[in-house]
Amino acid sequence: MNIGTKANKTPVAAGYHEAQLKRQIGYLERSCGDFDRGDHDEAIRIAVTLRVLLHDTNNSTSLLTHLGIKNTIEYVDTGIYRPLLDAALAEWAKQNSSGLSVVSRTASDVGLVELGDAGAGRVGWFAPLRLQRFAQGTPSYNACPRISDFDFWWRSPLVEASLGKRFSRWDLVNIMANQDGGAHVDQVGLDADYQDLMVDFLGVGMAHGVDLHFENLPESLHNVPKALHNVAFASVRQIAFELMVSLRRREWVRQTSGIFAFSEPFRDINLPEPPHRPMLEPQSIVLGKYI
Template structure:
């Protein structure tokens, strides 16, 4: 089958389409459907993930090295507690603790960060008891490639399952309703991906 190089105008159209996908999925997640984080991860992968066999939209546009809006709390290697730099915690009306993406409501001012650091070097989650660290790239690729975004791996990494059910982070709800008391706080990865989508939207505005 004959092939021709994709035009820059078409690449820009695809880029803007995936940015709109992020906006739509963000609205759905904010309304309560956490599964939208997987669809966000697919668009983030299409925009950013670059290998010898996978060519991102932004790399083809020459935009992959642009500085990115960074809203994370920087990782402190001297802090041995679990780190979740993109998200915060709050109590819900039912007296259950939940992670959430704070978007622009942060105690730390957003800043511009070099793309390579933002995507694949900066630690945004680290488990206190295991020391396992996660970057934006590892969170996005797990959701897109392993956990049902674009593919389902029959053998999921137990460490990522720990992020989903909360056992990896290790924060436990105590002193609230009997239903929630003693349970881990789940879904840190979904809300972290939501915050990543916010950073991307702010960058391209």
Template sequence: MDFREHLQRQLGFLERSCESYDAGYRDEAIRIATIIRVLIHNTKASTSLLQHLNATTINLFSTTSEPSPQTLFFVGLGMMRMSSDGKNDYFPQLGDGPPISTFVPVPKWWEQVVMVFGGHRISRRDIVLAAANKDGGAHVDLKLTPQYEALAQDGSVGAFIYETQGKMNEAPIEDAHLVSLRQLGYEVLHSPELQALAKGI
């Protein structure tokens, strides 16, 4: 079995899922989670592609810093956009976020805390595995993890507060879990060492 070919295929899947998300199919983010799980996550019953390729210590692209243990609120993967006409959005920052970009080994990338709110400290691993294992990526589960359920709840990471015609309005931020997954897809696709591995360089 050519695991490098499988890596190329998975990265192709990931690129197309990201394109679909950007075209408006936001629930495609769940498929992004499944692909990342295939690349990285090892269990007693399954081996990740990176493990098969002896590449579990390569560096992946990280677009966020890690919050300190004292941090009470941190949203590292999305950005808010507010306009005077009340059209507000919460979206993946892709390459437009703060200049914090770093490259970190796969284990650190996987376990890095990227969201803090409501007493939850959520890592990339938490988001990916809950989406893939419980929210329809590879399985559907009646009960989600508390962290993921909180992240998926409207308003979990805040709300837009704006004024129209002298009246104050509040709109909860929606789909923070999907926004986060799209950003993770961006990070994986923009990881030079992973791309080089796929090309056999």
């Protein structure tokens, strides 16, 4: 029989898939660590590992399906979804002012990323790497599921580009792994909408720092520097964060037979320290405009 063919396969030993899970999580942790230290191209390898863990086809089975746990996990969901946000904003407007309505929407309202300090007075799009991203009671908080089943978490569109195209977690992982050099480099080319997202700064321009003064404002606000970093890559980093926390959460509950309260800390789960300072409040004078 030929090496590497189906006919040459032999049954795996007991514990094989559990060992593979430990190996794949190790890959994910190392790639995420490199990403957080500034090697953002690691997002491609993160996507490949996510695909191994999660994606089922007619010809291949994901590792979590082999283990029989993919559809039993409660997936930590830090995303903001457009339909949920629209409903939350409408309810907020109804409660706070009679006749008030929301008339504008931007791509940066939804998705998985946030603005952070990128150094030298610049801002960039980062993976939040936090469980609670928003103040309780705000429309964004009310639009964040916090826990989702697999199909909703994996397939629901949530990352939005400036031109209005929306990407699910699976869309981003699939394109990175199958077209953008993860497992394959596509001969024809990349998905056109994905290429647009790769250079999309979501219409945000901002400068910050102690040296900003009103008398020094540029003649045109269009000179404000664009937000840095790759929204697609940062989104995949956040997807990895969500999955790793979901798996560790499941293991903690399984071992302790405990009742998990989402607002409580994860006892033995070391959450990563975000490699950025979120731009939740202005530092000195902040100058910004949607461009």
